[in-house]
Amino acid sequence: EPEVTQTPSHQVTQMGQEVILRCVPISNHLYFYWYRQILGQKVEFLVSFYNNEISEKSEIFDDQFSVERPDGSNFTLKIRSTKLEDSAMYFCASSEGRWSSYNEQFFGPGTRLTVL
Amino acid sequence: AQKITQTQPGMFVQEKEAVTLDCTYDTSDPSYGLFWYKQPSSGEMIFLIYQGSYDQQNATEGRYSLNFQKARKSANLVISASQLGDSAMYFCAMREGGGGTASKLTFGTGTRLQVTL
Numbered sequence A: 001e002p003e004v005t006q007t008p009s010h011q012v013t014q015m016g017q018e019v020i021l022r023c024v025p026i027s028n029h030l031y032f033y034w035y036r037q038i039l040g041q042k043v044e045f046l047v048s049f050y051n052n053e054i055s056e057k058s059e060i061f062d063d064q065f066s067v068e069r070p071d072g073s074n075f076t077l078k079i080r081s082t083k084l085e086d087s088a089m090y091f092c093a094s095s096e097g098r099w100s101s102y103n104e105q106f107f108g109p110g111t112r113l114t115v116l
Numbered sequence B: 001a002q003k004i005t006q007t008q009p010g011m012f013v014q015e016k017e018a019v020t021l022d023c024t025y026d027t028s029d030p031s032y033g034l035f036w037y038k039q040p041s042s043g044e045m046i047f048l049i050y051q052g053s054y055d056q057q058n059a060t061e062g063r064y065s066l067n068f069q070k071a072r073k074s075a076n077l078v079i080s081a082s083q084l085g086d087s088a089m090y091f092c093a094m095r096e097g098g099g100g101t102a103s104k105l106t107f108g109t110g111t112r113l114q115v116t117l
Helices: none
Strands: A005-007 A010-013 A019-024 A031-037 A043-050 A053-057 A065-068 A075-079 A088-095 A111-115 B010-014 B019-021 B032-039 B046-052 B064-069 B074-079 B088-096 B105-107 B111-116
Touching: A005 A088, A010 A019, A019 A031, A019 A088, A019 A111, A043 A065, A043 A075, A043 B105, A075 A088, B010 B019, B019 B111, B032 B064, B032 B074, B046 B064, B046 B074, B074 B088
Parallel strands: A010 A111, B010 B111
Antiparallel strands: A005 A019, A019 A075, A031 A043, A031 A088, A043 A053, A065 A075, A088 A111, B019 B074, B032 B046, B032 B088, B064 B074, B088 B105, B088 B111
């Protein structure tokens, strides 16, 4: 069964460093998303991406964040200068986007980012 | 106002019993979808069940069913015949707008379910 994959599973970085979180969405999916979950809290939307551009972003997704689809398979989230409060689990998700479907979002296993 | 409210931070249920996890939502969009996800201690998000705002019947998927009461804006998850493996965090989420869009999911705060012997 096709699945969303994410690498790395765990990333430890120093405050102020840049990190890139990688995702491979399901191959025939058109919509891509990043969410984050601070430990013990709810899952929060960061950004959605379609047709090589951002569809929507939350107020969390400030200038320190960027997303890219550098090739036909990868979808990346970059945090330019990490802060302690960026420590969280980051989930990538993808969906088909067909009008006739309920457009379930399939989530990857997550990358746990720890900023020291 | 919260778009998704889960009022039960924690629930206990005995093995083989049924349990209902509550979820209420708030939207003015006539087209929306409601989702339930399970998050075990390993951290991944597992899709369980979906209910569309125009669906006439309550959704069912195996041991999971969704008690959808549109007028009350509630979408409670019912797990029948609970198993030890059902112990996890459960999140209710809503997508506003139609399925063919990149609409985000808005999540509730979750309910931690513990299944006991």
